[in-house]
Amino acid sequence: MIRVDIPGTGLFEFEHFVTDFSGTLSEDGALLSGVKEKINELSEKLKIHVLTSDTFGRAREELKVVNCTIHVLEGEGHIVQKEKYVINLGADRVVALGNGNNDELMLKVARLGIAVCLKEGCSTKAIQASRIFVKSPIDAMNLLIFPKRLIATLRV
Secondary structure, eight states: OEEEEETTTEEEEEOEEEEOOBTTTEETTEEOTTHHHHHHHHTTTSEEEEEEOOTTSOHHHHTTTSSSEEEEOOSSOHHHHHHHHHHHHOGGGEEEEEOSGGGHHHHHHSSEEEEEOBTTBOOHHHHHHOSEEESOHHHHHHHHHSTHHHHHHHOO
8 A cells, every 4th residue: 555645635545556568658559668577566465456457468478477367358338347447446445547538548547647648659538637747657657666656746
């Protein structure tokens, strides 16, 4: 668990880190350098969940040595499937990370939504649904590993 009291914003108590895979942790289906180690470090404090449409069909292989739960989305309505997953975990205890239109609702409903922009870009819907915008998933995870960074960013 990660607990941080942010002046003017309130108390955050996180148990879960829910993240997209394609364009968030990976580029063209390949996990970014350093992400495996950073997720494994963060997994000492939070339960890690990767929700993915698996655009490139490589998520399970890329994440096989990462301490996380992988959930490959099926059928239609991935935006709603991601939102429901976060709600079922207890949205007030979730940090969500994503970059696409189908991440919008999970970013919005999570206690803390973080949008990330890699080479495939970031949808404006994901940005608007988030409280924080970062340039890499490692930056996002470091906000949680070093929570005083959250205070600096979110204090009022």
